[in-house]
Amino acid sequence: MSAQVISTDEAIRDVETYMAGLGQAARQAAAAMRRASSGAKNAALLAIAARLEAQRKAIAAANAEDMARGRDGGLDAALLDRLELTAPRIDAMIEGLHQVAALPDPVGEIDGLRYRPSGIQVGQMRVPLGVIGIIYESRPNVTVEAASLCLKSGNAAILRGGSEARASNAAIAACIRDGLADAGLPEGAVQVVATTDRAAVGRLIAMPEYVDVIIPRGGKSLIERISREARVPVIKHLDGVCHVYVDATADLDKAFAIAVNAKTHRYGTCNTMETLLVDAPVAEHLLPRLAAAYAEHGVELRGCERTRAILPEAAVASEADWGTEYLAPVLAVRVVEGIEAAIEHIERHGSHHTDAIVTDDYGLARRFLAEVDSSSVMVNASTRFADGFEYGLGAEIGISTDKLHARGPVGLEGLTTRKYVVLGDGQIRQ
Amino acid sequence: MSAQVISTDEAIRDVETYMAGLGQAARQAAAAMRRASSGAKNAALLAIAARLEAQRKAIAAANAEDMARGRDGGLDAALLDRLELTAPRIDAMIEGLHQVAALPDPVGEIDGLRYRPSGIQVGQMRVPLGVIGIIYESRPNVTVEAASLCLKSGNAAILRGGSEARASNAAIAACIRDGLADAGLPEGAVQVVATTDRAAVGRLIAMPEYVDVIIPRGGKSLIERISREARVPVIKHLDGVCHVYVDATADLDKAFAIAVNAKTHRYGTCNTMETLLVDAPVAEHLLPRLAAAYAEHGVELRGCERTRAILPEAAVASEADWGTEYLAPVLAVRVVEGIEAAIEHIERHGSHHTDAIVTDDYGLARRFLAEVDSSSVMVNASTRFADGFEYGLGAEIGISTDKLHARGPVGLEGLTTRKYVVLGDGQIRQ
Structure with a gap:
C-alpha cells in the first residue's frame, strides 16, 4: 500500500482550502485524463483491481473498524448491511473493474462527419465532461464503481462517501491511488475526500471553477438538498413511481x-x-x-x-x-x-x-x-x-430522472459530452 | 388578426399569478405538442408565415411605435437597428418559417434499437424537452425564430422579449397565436409574455413545475444573472474568446x-x-x-x-x-x-x-x-x-458554451432529449 499518509480529520482543519486543493488537482488531472489512451485507462483499471486483490486483508480490517464503529453508534441493520464489505462484495468490486476495462472507450468517437457545401467536414467527437463530483452514502463499493466509470470515460473524479465508511473508503482510495500510479496516470484523477466534515459537501457542490458536474447518489432528501444548493449542474435521481x-x-x-x-x-x-x-x-x-x-x-x-x-x-x-x-x-x-x-x-x-x-x-x-x-x-x-446492465450499457452510475443531458440509466456515455470537430483545407467564410 | 385582447401592463397587476397562468397553459400545451404530428407542426409554421405576410402593415405599424418610443427614450443607434423590422427582415422571418418547416422532424426518431439477451429490444427515442422559456433582448425577429424552433421540436415555449420591442412582439404574437389555431394546435404552445414588468423574468426562471429549461439570449451580464438565479436548467452562451x-x-x-x-x-x-x-x-x-x-x-x-x-x-x-x-x-x-x-x-x-x-x-x-x-x-x-447553418443544423437557437446537454451550435436536436423505449413480448426480470 502507498506510503503516503492518509489525511485525517485532524489534519484537515481548513475544509475550504483542502477542497480547493482537491479541485485544483482534479482540474489538472482532467487535462491528462482527456489525453489518456484507452490502453492507459484500461491498465489503470486492471492495476486497481490487482491492488484491491493484494489488499483484501487491509480492506477487510478497515471495514471491520467501520462496522464496529457503526454498531457502537447504533446504525440500523439495513445501513450496516450496506456498509459491510464481505468477500463476495470485494470479489464483485474486482470483477466490476475488469468489466469496465472490457467496455469500449467512448472517448474520441466521431459521429456524423459530413461535408458541407463550404467544403469543411463537420462532425461531433465524444469527449469527457472534465471533473465529476460524486456524493454517496454508506456503501463503500460505490467508491470503486464510481472511480472506474469516471476513469474509463476520461474524467477526473472527486468522491465523497458516507462518514460511516471512512476507513473502508480510505483503504480503497489507497488502492486506487496506487493503481493509477502503476499505470502512469495522475493520482489526482480519482480523489476520495478524506474529511468527514459535512462542510466538504457544501464546498464540493459550489466550485464551478474545478467541478463540472455533481452526481449525488442516495436518499431523496440528500439529493433535493444538493440540487437546491449546487452551483454546478447536477445529474440526479429522484422518485421512481x-x-x-x-x-x-x-x-x-x-x-x-x-x-x-x-x-x-x-x-x-x-x-x-x-x-x-x-x-x-x-x-x-x-x-x-x-x-x-x-x-x-x-x-x-x-x-x-x-x-x-x-x-x-x-x-x-x-x-x-x-x-x-x-x-x-x-x-x-x-x-x-x-x-x-x-x-x-x-x-x-x-x-x-x-x-x-x-x-x-x-x-x-x-x-x-x-x-x-x-x-x-x-x-x-x-x-x-429499467437498468443499465439490462439495457446493455455495461455499467451504470445511476438512473437519471432529469430531462437534460442524461435521462434514464446513465452509463459511460452519460459521463461524456460532444464537441464539434471541423476538418478543413484552408476554408474561409465567404 | 385575433379578436383576443392583447394583455397590457395595466391588466397584469399580479405578475406571479399571470406567469403561473402562462406556465399552466404551457404545461398543458406541451402534452398536446408532444403528440402533434409532423404534418400539424409544419402546417402551423406555414400558417404563421401566412399570418405574418397578411399582417405586414400591422407589424410595421407596431414596430414604428416601438421605434418612436425608442428614439424618444434615447436608445442608441445599435439598439435601434436591432429593434427595427424592415421589409427584408419581415421577409427573412417568413422565409425562416418555411425553412424550419422543411427540416426533418427530430421527434420520435429511435436510435440503436437492439435485442438484449433477455429478449427485450432497447433503443432511445428522441422526444421534446417540454416547456422552454426563452429570454431575449431587443430584436423582435427572435420571437419568430425561437417560436419556430420550439414548435418544430414539439415543445411549448414561453417567450420574453425586450420591453423596447413590446408592440412589435405583441403584433407577432398575434400572428403566431392565429397560425397555431389555423393548424389546430393549442394557443398555449407559444406564449409571448405581455408584461414588461421585470419581475416576470424572475418568475419565469423559478417555476420548475411549469418550465423545463431556460435559454437566455443576450449580453453576458443578463445571462450570468439568469444562470445564477434560475431554479431550472439553463442552456447558455457566455464568452467567445x-x-x-x-x-x-x-x-x-x-x-x-x-x-x-x-x-x-x-x-x-x-x-x-x-x-x-x-x-x-x-x-x-x-x-x-x-x-x-x-x-x-x-x-x-x-x-x-x-x-x-x-x-x-x-x-x-x-x-x-x-x-x-x-x-x-x-x-x-x-x-x-x-x-x-x-x-x-x-x-x-x-x-x-x-x-x-x-x-x-x-x-x-x-x-x-x-x-x-x-x-x-x-x-x-x-x-x-462555428455556426448552426454552416454546420448543417438547418437552424440555430444559439451557441452553447455549456458542457452538459448541448455544446456548441444548438439546433432542433438540442431542444429535445431521449427516452429509452423497451419493446417486449411478455418478458419478466429473472
Missing part, C-alpha cells in the same frame, strides 16, 4: 406475469411498480388472480373504489397513494377506462421514471410509447428491466 | 487567409478570432504580412514582447488582453513555442468556444482536435464557421 397499465387488449397471462414480476421481484428498487392500472373490461377477470399472487408474496393492496368492488380485501387508496414510492410490499391499484385515462393518471401522478403498457394492440403500443413522458417507456415488459 | 494557432508546419498562404478571415469577416460575432497564436519559427515571415492586411482593415494589434520585436507598431498586450472578447477590430497576438504552448495558452485564457489550428502535420492536427477542450475545434478552417 412506476406504473404498469394492463389494457383490455392485453394477453392476460403476460399481463399477470409482468404485474407480479414488476412488483415482487424486488421491493426496494426505483424501477419497481408502485401503481397498477387495469383497464375496466378486464379488471374483474385479472384482479382476483393477481390478488391471490400478491397475497402469497405478502403484498398489501390499496385500491380505488372500483378495485375494492372486485377485491373487498384491499385497503382504500388515498389520493396520496397514487404519488407514493413505497419501496415496500405495498401496491396501489386503480381501475381505469382505457389508455387515455391510464396516460392521464401516469402523467399526473407518476414521476416520469419507468412506465409500461401491456397490450397486443399495435396502435395503443405506439401511442403509449410516444405519449408517456418518462425516462423509460415499455411495451409488454416488466418495469424491472 | 476564440483562437487561431498557426503552427510552423502550416501552409502559410492558408494560414494568412484563415487568420484574416477569422478576424475581419465580422467583428461582433462570438466565433470571431480574438487572439492569434503564431509558432515562433514562422512568426517573422507571417506576422508582417498579416499586420499589413490587418492595417488595411483597421484592426488594432496588441502583441506579446516577441510579437512587438517583429511588429513594433503593435501595442503592448496586457495579461487581461489574453482573456478579452473584444467584439471589435482589435486582435491580441502572441508568439509561442509549438503546439504545447499554444494548447496551454488556449486552455488557460480561452473560453472553450471555438479554436483552430493551421497545420499540415497529421499528428499535430489529431492532437489539437483531441486535447483542446472547446465546443468547436478546427483544423485549417476559419473560426467563423
Whole structure:
C-alpha cells in the first residue's frame, strides 16, 4: 500500500482550502485524463483491481473498524448491511473493474462527419465532461464503481462517501491511488475526500471553477438538498413511481406475469411498480388472480373504489397513494377506462421514471410509447428491466430522472459530452 | 388578426399569478405538442408565415411605435437597428418559417434499437424537452425564430422579449397565436409574455413545475444573472474568446487567409478570432504580412514582447488582453513555442468556444482536435464557421458554451432529449 499518509480529520482543519486543493488537482488531472489512451485507462483499471486483490486483508480490517464503529453508534441493520464489505462484495468490486476495462472507450468517437457545401467536414467527437463530483452514502463499493466509470470515460473524479465508511473508503482510495500510479496516470484523477466534515459537501457542490458536474447518489432528501444548493449542474435521481397499465387488449397471462414480476421481484428498487392500472373490461377477470399472487408474496393492496368492488380485501387508496414510492410490499391499484385515462393518471401522478403498457394492440403500443413522458417507456415488459446492465450499457452510475443531458440509466456515455470537430483545407467564410 | 385582447401592463397587476397562468397553459400545451404530428407542426409554421405576410402593415405599424418610443427614450443607434423590422427582415422571418418547416422532424426518431439477451429490444427515442422559456433582448425577429424552433421540436415555449420591442412582439404574437389555431394546435404552445414588468423574468426562471429549461439570449451580464438565479436548467452562451494557432508546419498562404478571415469577416460575432497564436519559427515571415492586411482593415494589434520585436507598431498586450472578447477590430497576438504552448495558452485564457489550428502535420492536427477542450475545434478552417447553418443544423437557437446537454451550435436536436423505449413480448426480470 502507498506510503503516503492518509489525511485525517485532524489534519484537515481548513475544509475550504483542502477542497480547493482537491479541485485544483482534479482540474489538472482532467487535462491528462482527456489525453489518456484507452490502453492507459484500461491498465489503470486492471492495476486497481490487482491492488484491491493484494489488499483484501487491509480492506477487510478497515471495514471491520467501520462496522464496529457503526454498531457502537447504533446504525440500523439495513445501513450496516450496506456498509459491510464481505468477500463476495470485494470479489464483485474486482470483477466490476475488469468489466469496465472490457467496455469500449467512448472517448474520441466521431459521429456524423459530413461535408458541407463550404467544403469543411463537420462532425461531433465524444469527449469527457472534465471533473465529476460524486456524493454517496454508506456503501463503500460505490467508491470503486464510481472511480472506474469516471476513469474509463476520461474524467477526473472527486468522491465523497458516507462518514460511516471512512476507513473502508480510505483503504480503497489507497488502492486506487496506487493503481493509477502503476499505470502512469495522475493520482489526482480519482480523489476520495478524506474529511468527514459535512462542510466538504457544501464546498464540493459550489466550485464551478474545478467541478463540472455533481452526481449525488442516495436518499431523496440528500439529493433535493444538493440540487437546491449546487452551483454546478447536477445529474440526479429522484422518485421512481412506476406504473404498469394492463389494457383490455392485453394477453392476460403476460399481463399477470409482468404485474407480479414488476412488483415482487424486488421491493426496494426505483424501477419497481408502485401503481397498477387495469383497464375496466378486464379488471374483474385479472384482479382476483393477481390478488391471490400478491397475497402469497405478502403484498398489501390499496385500491380505488372500483378495485375494492372486485377485491373487498384491499385497503382504500388515498389520493396520496397514487404519488407514493413505497419501496415496500405495498401496491396501489386503480381501475381505469382505457389508455387515455391510464396516460392521464401516469402523467399526473407518476414521476416520469419507468412506465409500461401491456397490450397486443399495435396502435395503443405506439401511442403509449410516444405519449408517456418518462425516462423509460415499455411495451409488454416488466418495469424491472429499467437498468443499465439490462439495457446493455455495461455499467451504470445511476438512473437519471432529469430531462437534460442524461435521462434514464446513465452509463459511460452519460459521463461524456460532444464537441464539434471541423476538418478543413484552408476554408474561409465567404 | 385575433379578436383576443392583447394583455397590457395595466391588466397584469399580479405578475406571479399571470406567469403561473402562462406556465399552466404551457404545461398543458406541451402534452398536446408532444403528440402533434409532423404534418400539424409544419402546417402551423406555414400558417404563421401566412399570418405574418397578411399582417405586414400591422407589424410595421407596431414596430414604428416601438421605434418612436425608442428614439424618444434615447436608445442608441445599435439598439435601434436591432429593434427595427424592415421589409427584408419581415421577409427573412417568413422565409425562416418555411425553412424550419422543411427540416426533418427530430421527434420520435429511435436510435440503436437492439435485442438484449433477455429478449427485450432497447433503443432511445428522441422526444421534446417540454416547456422552454426563452429570454431575449431587443430584436423582435427572435420571437419568430425561437417560436419556430420550439414548435418544430414539439415543445411549448414561453417567450420574453425586450420591453423596447413590446408592440412589435405583441403584433407577432398575434400572428403566431392565429397560425397555431389555423393548424389546430393549442394557443398555449407559444406564449409571448405581455408584461414588461421585470419581475416576470424572475418568475419565469423559478417555476420548475411549469418550465423545463431556460435559454437566455443576450449580453453576458443578463445571462450570468439568469444562470445564477434560475431554479431550472439553463442552456447558455457566455464568452467567445476564440483562437487561431498557426503552427510552423502550416501552409502559410492558408494560414494568412484563415487568420484574416477569422478576424475581419465580422467583428461582433462570438466565433470571431480574438487572439492569434503564431509558432515562433514562422512568426517573422507571417506576422508582417498579416499586420499589413490587418492595417488595411483597421484592426488594432496588441502583441506579446516577441510579437512587438517583429511588429513594433503593435501595442503592448496586457495579461487581461489574453482573456478579452473584444467584439471589435482589435486582435491580441502572441508568439509561442509549438503546439504545447499554444494548447496551454488556449486552455488557460480561452473560453472553450471555438479554436483552430493551421497545420499540415497529421499528428499535430489529431492532437489539437483531441486535447483542446472547446465546443468547436478546427483544423485549417476559419473560426467563423462555428455556426448552426454552416454546420448543417438547418437552424440555430444559439451557441452553447455549456458542457452538459448541448455544446456548441444548438439546433432542433438540442431542444429535445431521449427516452429509452423497451419493446417486449411478455418478458419478466429473472
